[in-house]
Amino acid sequence: MSVAKRFGPYGGRYVPETVIGALDELTEAYDRYRDDPGFRDELGALLGNYVGRPTPLYRAGRLEEAWGLDRGLWLKREDLCHTGAHKINNALGQVLLARRMGKQRIIAETGAGQHGVATATASALVGLGCRVYMGRTDMRRQRLNVIRMRMLGAEVTPVDSGSGTLKDATSEAIRDWVTNVDTTHYIIGSAVGPAPYPEIVAAFQSVIGNEARAQMLAETGGLPGTVVACVGGGSNAIGIFRAFLDDAAVALVGVEAGGEGPSGRHGASLALGRPGVLHGSYSYLLQDPDGQVAEAHSVSAGLDYPGVGPEHSHLRDTGRVSYVNATDEAALSAFLECSRREGIIPALESAHALAHVRDGAAGLAGPGPVLVCLSGRGDKDVDQAGAALGIDASA
Amino acid sequence: MPEPGALRLERAFRAAGRPLFVPYVMGGYPDLDASRRHARILARHADIIELGVPFSDPLADGPTIQAAGQQALDGGTRPWDVLRIAGDLRDGPPVVVMTYFNTVIAHGAEQFLNEAAGNGVAGIIVPDLPVDEAAEVREVAQGVGVALVALAAPTTDDARMAEIGLSAEGFVYLVAVTGVTGGQMALDDRLRALVERARRHIKVPLVVGFGVRTPEQARQIGDIADGVVIASEIIRRIGDAPDADAADAAVEAFGNAIAGALRT
Numbered sequence A: 001m002s003v004a005k006r007f008g009p010y011g012g013r014y015v016p017e018t019v020i021g022a023l024d025e026l027t028e029a030y031d032r033y034r035d036d037p038g039f040r041d042e043l044g045a046l047l048g049n050y051v052g053r054p055t056p057l058y059r060a061g062r063l064e065e066a067w068g069l070d071r072g073l074w075l076k077r078e079d080l081c082h083t084g085a086h087k088i089n090n091a092l093g094q095v096l097l098a099r100r101m102g103k104q105r106i107i108a109e110t111g112a113g114q115h116g117v118a119t120a121t122a123s124a125l126v127g128l129g130c131r132v133y134m135g136r137t138d139m140r141r142q143r144l145n146v147i148r149m150r151m152l153g154a155e156v157t158p159v160d161s162g163s164g165t166l167k168d169a170t171s172e173a174i175r176d177w178v179t180n181v182d183t184t185h186y187i188i189g190s191a192v193g194p195a196p197y198p199e200i201v202a203a204f205q206s207v208i209g210n211e212a213r214a215q216m217l218a219e220t221g222g223l224p225g226t227v228v229a230c231v232g233g234g235s236n237a238i239g240i241f242r243a244f245l246d247d248a249a250v251a252l253v254g255v256e257a258g259g260e261g262p263s264g265r266h267g268a269s270l271a272l273g274r275p276g277v278l279h280g281s282y283s284y285l286l287q288d289p290d291g292q293v294a295e296a297h298s299v300s301a302g303l304d305y306p307g308v309g310p311e312h313s314h315l316r317d318t319g320r321v322s323y324v325n326a327t328d329e330a331a332l333s334a335f336l337e338c339s340r341r342e343g344i345i346p347a348l349e350s351a352h353a354l355a356h357v358r359d360g361a362a363g364l365a366g367p368g369p370v371l372v373c374l375s376g377r378g379d380k381d382v383d384q385a386g387a388a389l390g391i392d393a394s395a
Numbered sequence B: 001m002p003e004p005g006a007l008r009l010e011r012a013f014r015a016a017g018r019p020l021f022v023p024y025v026m027g028g029y030p031d032l033d034a035s036r037r038h039a040r041i042l043a044r045h046a047d048i049i050e051l052g053v054p055f056s057d058p059l060a061d062g063p064t065i066q067a068a069g070q071q072a073l074d075g076g077t078r079p080w081d082v083l084r085i086a087g088d089l090r091d092g093p094p095v096v097v098m099t100y101f102n103t104v105i106a107h108g109a110e111q112f113l114n115e116a117a118g119n120g121v122a123g124i125i126v127p128d129l130p131v132d133e134a135a136e137v138r139e140v141a142q143g144v145g146v147a148l149v150a151l152a153a154p155t156t157d158d159a160r161m162a163e164i165g166l167s168a169e170g171f172v173y174l175v176a177v178t179g180v181t182g183g184q185m186a187l188d189d190r191l192r193a194l195v196e197r198a199r200r201h202i203k204v205p206l207v208v209g210f211g212v213r214t215p216e217q218a219r220q221i222g223d224i225a226d227g228v229v230i231a232s233e234i235i236r237r238i239g240d241a242p243d244a245d246a247a248d249a250a251v252e253a254f255g256n257a258i259a260g261a262l263r264t
């Protein structure tokens, strides 16, 4: 077997003994099917006809102008994926694996609800029962996605422990998996968790970077100077970064949730955390001196997570990727600017990447164009962003 | 150097000549003093005490232990406070600390295990540290005479059982159900077969836990295993008690009942 278990010192399988057998089974299934023509054809056809891949690469000319980016600003439009975010790339890949493993039931955690919607969608498509765990706080702030999941036939289970956000939903999903592991496949939604999940999720998401790299070459005749993506658990970021890791001249920048700013609450695990174990892997983590996991904070539910995928921890330590952060306030204003100048309402998560491009433009290394992973669309965020920005539907 | 924890634990099994009672106390629940009292009360009935160091995200635990751990953390409980409870129990049965891996490594595994050893802790159970990730910590633990007690589950295949058996010290904690703590176990053919299968690969004593609630269940488990862990049920009884005295009395009565069931 050659599916990565560690990235440098990070990763591993720090989970109850009960699910180790299932992780082995998943590793074997993934190793067996990833290059299997039948599997690749089935996934490839779905990515094309169902998800709408390849997603466009779009030049955001009016933002370039507003932000003084003469070198060019290109958006990889994952917001145009069916269900509205990159999460479907992974959910479909995993649900096809689950079916080949003979599992009858799918579970997932979700923060912003995009992974929950993607998993509910993929489950409906193949006819498997689906339960999604979601923190109560997130159910409130991403209401639209709760309704979508239920319409798609998934059961949405509220989680009250902790702060009722993504960390707590993930813990509860893992407990369900520990209890029902014989029948159930757990579709984890980001490049986190015990091995082999970080590798599997990164591999299914690397379609983003593979397409974007070819599209940049076709459109501009060269590679981007800088690639920017938001980092919650890190799946859209690793998905776009992987294609450029060997291109030493391409600067890679991950943008974490800066939350309330330097003196407040945030979700910047890589910048301000230290390595520890949460949800099955060793990686950078927000925690107190005794190792109690801290509550993260972000205006965006998808970045409101105290951990991060192990591959990002390794890329941080090696220096190949720089990790920065953008505050709630910066993300909200970038959200509005992108909406008004490009006619694209971005997900609040993706707005963090845009905010960094705007605010860090002068410091962006390399002369070439900037490529941003626009990981999702912002329909789900209209209640929350509207409230923060003073926009409502009153007559 | 005091007698290594693994030997103390193995001696406890030999000395008893009957299945061992291993009650669980969550350090800091409902508060630190109460948990110290409950541990002392249980020490009169128990053969080994399992002492929980609370962790914010306990993946192997159901709602009862989760909530108890959270209450302990909300009350300001720190790992060192809980380890000192073990220090208080030095004249009693051996203490095995149960916590999660991040608690062990937060200040460095050396510091946690030194502190544990200094408080006379015989063993440590880390449910999110499976055997293939455990080598480094086991070495540190052995260096200070603390046994790293492994877990095995119904989903553990024969090859892993053998791997667990190879490095096992003190005893092995056999998880009775596919699930988290606080569920309902049933003594059925599957559990009997699991214990038999584990015995073929694991030579140290087998203690069964997860979902044991009543003296009758404890007695039945005692017929097939070397010991019984009871955790959530004790916490539930403490939580249901109207005041601290009633909680102490409930712990005493329950400890007495389980110990009695295992003696007959």
Ligand SMILES: Cc1ncc(COP(=O)(O)O)c(C=O)c1O
Pocket (backbone or CB within 6 Å): A085, A086, A111, A112, A113, A114, A115, A189, A190, A191, A230, A231, A232, A233, A234, A235, A236, A237, A301, A302, A303, A347, A349, A350, A375, A376, A377
């Ligand atoms: C649109 C969007 N972008 C980004 C994220 C963050 O996740 P990740 O870091 O795994 O890409 C989410 C998570 O919910 C999301 O919905």
